[in-house]
Amino acid sequence: AQKVTQAQTEISVVEKEDVTLDCVYETRDTTYYLFWYKQPPSGELVFLIRRNSFDEQNEISGRYSWNFQKSTSSFNFTITASQVVDSAVYFCALSGGETSGSRLTFGEGTQLTVNP
Amino acid sequence: DGGITQSPKYLFRKEGQNVTLSCEQNLNHDAMYWYRQDPGQGLRLIYYSQIVNDFQKGDIAEGYSVSREKKESFPLTVTSAQKNPTAFYLCASSLSSSSYNEQFFGPGTRLTVL
Numbered sequence: 723a724q725k726v727t728q729a730q731t732e733i734s735v736v737e738k739e740d741v742t743l744d745c746v747y748e749t750r751d752t753t754y755y756l757f758w759y760k761q762p763p764s765g766e767l768v769f770l771i772r773r774n775s776f777d778e779q780n781e782i783s784g785r786y787s788w789n790f791q792k793s794t795s796s797f798n799f800t801i802t803a804s805q806v807v808d809s810a811v812y813f814c815a816l817s818g819g820e821t822s823g824s825r826l827t828f829g830e831g832t833q834l835t836v837n838p
Numbered sequence: 839d840g841g842i843t844q845s846p847k848y849l850f851r852k853e854g855q856n857v858t859l860s861c862e863q864n865l866n867h868d869a870m871y872w873y874r875q876d877p878g879q880g881l882r883l884i885y886y887s888q889i890v891n892d893f894q895k896g897d898i899a900e901g902y903s904v905s906r907e908k909k910e911s912f913p914l915t916v917t918s919a920q921k922n923p924t925a926f927y928l929c930a931s932s933l934s935s936s937s938y939n940e941q942f943f944g945p946g947t948r949l950t951v952l
Binding site: 825 | 936937941944945
């Protein structure tokens with residue numbers, strides 16, 4: 723069975739601080755994909771990034787960066803110089819494998835609040 | 839614009855009534871999904887469909903039913919058998935059922951049982 727754990731339920735920072743959201747996963751599959759989604763107060767989930775299990779390169783997109791470490795089964799997400807607009811719930815998710823296919827297993831989410 | 843629409847945004851139901859939530863997509867995606875989200879929790883998969891006229895149960899299918907008669911439509915019925923239906927319901931779609939494809943989400947329907 724697949725499992726995703728986001729241990730941080732809520733994080734509160736002041737604008738311009740850097741913040742890292744943790745994600746740890748469990749899977750027996752050798753091929754899998756990891757995702758991060760953002761859920762603003764409006765409720766609709768917005769896709770941020772996908773990473774496959776064979777690509778451990780870190781990725782940077784503007785103020786966002788992701789650190790994938792297969793050895794520790796972690797896929798952490800860092801926001802640099804946070805802004806109020808970053809306030810949202812962030813979900814880490816996992817898909818892949820012969821039985822799971824495109825089904826996503828979500829973590830419970832981290833509520834990020836960026837205060838001005 | 840391409841995307842996923844869900845209606846209504848808010849829905850109120852009396853206990854014991856069935857209610858159907860609409861989900862339509864014009865992205866020409868093969869796969870569609872229904873999730874349930876409870877306060878402070880992640881999303882849990884109710885049903886999914888990899889192709890027209892086919893669907894499978896997710897992790898919490900009891901008390902729900904779906905149909906997939908058209909590629910662009912995947913309605914979800916919450917039946918009176920669902921013991922605790924008050925929740926936020928999200929519909930999603932992906933290009934195919936490959937695990938590679940990201941899912942695109944609709945704006946959600948908030949269901950409240952009175």
